[in-house]
Amino acid sequence: MNLSPKSPWIAAVVAGLIVTGCGGTSERRSEQSPARNPSAEQTEAKVQRSLGTAATVSEQTGDYSSAIGYYRKLYEKDQSNPEFIIGLSRNLRYGDQGAQARLFMDLVINQGVDGPPIRAEYGKAQLADGLPDKGVENLARAIQMGDDGWPTYSALGTAYDRLENYAEAQKAYQRAIALSPENPIILNNLALSLAVSGELDRAIEILERAAVRPGTNPTLRQNLAMLHSLNGDKKAARAMGRMDLSEKDVAKNLEHYQQFLNGNPASRR
Structure with a gap:
């Protein structure tokens, strides 16, 4: 089933579920400091x-x-x-402080501290602050600088999705999957990107395969329930929803999805 161009709100609700990549690992850097008392150094x-x-x-x-708070103290030391x-930036993002994360990373870059992991985090912070165009620039720059981690490609895919460039988003997700096969975060994002771009059947197929694997999280299963509902398969949506939710909550969700399908403005708030 393809998403109708007359129903842009369906694309909007699905797109809102695409998540950014997780914070990647980083390299350590150090600077020489004046000689200190060994006991003081050990204490530090x-x-x-x-x-x-x-x-x-x-x-x-x-x-x-x-x-x-802990990372801020560490940052003040080095x-x-x-x-x-x-x-510090990652936890600001996770704590819904995207603007603060972006401002902090602006400061870091302006001070001349850079490198592939730093540049990737800069792009993620910009994405968290609602600047997907800037996020694309810096995530792509991080890759050019040598960052070949799946979180960076997944975040790049999310940034492209926010810009409604679904073809490039799906290319980025496919690269991320090549680096981390069967990763539920990436599969979830790829499926939602496909759904938003009109390939609902393919999106459902991907999430159905992912949902039966060990370690699948409730978010992925409930996204699959939503896609089944949007595809008109209430039975499958209800069965998937019951895996994590009460019957009352499942019924409430199905009613909400139906309101979207009916074009009820109240359901879009």
Whole structure:
């Protein structure tokens, strides 16, 4: 089934579910510092390790506010360390502070700190701040500089999707899949991009294959339920929805999708 050009709101709701890539790994950089008392250096190293551990645990548990605080302290200790820079920006993004992440990365780049991971994070921060055109520029630049990680290609695909350049978006997702086969994040984004561009049947096929694999997350399954509903298959949508939601919530979602199909403006708020 193709999405009707008369129903741009369907494309809008599907496009809104495409997510950005995750923060990639980074390289470490260091600067020489004046000689210090060995015990003072050991103490400082312990402090940095403790802050780093606390930042990692906070991020993994979704406590982005605390992670931001820890990474900010680390950054203040070494403002040229890519791990600290990327960690701070990434958690600002994860904490829905895209504008702050972009402003911070503006500062970093203007100070002359650069490299493939830094440039990729700059593009992701711009994307998080609603600047997909700038995001494309810097994500593509990161790839030119040597970043060949799947998160960068996935983020590039998301940026192209936001610009409604679906052909380039899908090329980027395919490259990401080549680097990380069967990755549910990438498959989810590729499928939603295909759905937005009118290839709903192909999008459903991709998510159906992904949904039966171990480790599939609820978001992917509920996106598949939504696509089934938009395709008119309420039975399949209900069955997929029940895997994670109560019958009441499934019914509510199906009603919401039907309102979209009927063109009810209230359902688009």
